[in-house]
Amino acid sequence: MGNQHLVAAVGGVLLVATSVRAQQPVPLEDFEQPLGERWAFHNGSEFPGATGSLERSAEAAHDGQAGGRLAFDFTGGGTYVQATVQLPQGGPPH
Numbered sequence: 001m002g003n004q005h006l007v008a009a010v011g012g013v014l015l016v017a018t019s020v021r022a023q024q025p026v027p028l029e030d031f032e033q034p035l036g037e038r039w040a041f042h043n044g045s046e047f048p049g050a051t052g053s054l055e056r057s058a059e060a061a062h063d064g065q066a067g068g069r070l071a072f073d074f075t076g077g078g079t080y081v082q083a084t085v086q087l088p089q090g091g092p093p094h
Helices: 002-013
Strands: 016-018 025-027 039-042 051-057 067-073 082-085
Touching: 039 051
Parallel strands: none
Antiparallel strands: 016 025, 039 082, 051 067
């Protein structure tokens, strides 16, 4: 159960970056558009057994119309799952 909470927290870290110049949070994703090819889900296949998914979900919305939902299941084994996002060229906007 502890691993499940850790994975969810790591997924949240990907959504906001801090601008070095401004020291302000910079949004990287608001989930208002389809996830498209920028996002990828990985089930940690080098440690077989974990399953899951990443999806855009109205039920996961905090602000706006949608949020990101990372689902995971370690009952079949595995060590981790991850959701990754390709950052814009040159990093987050300043």
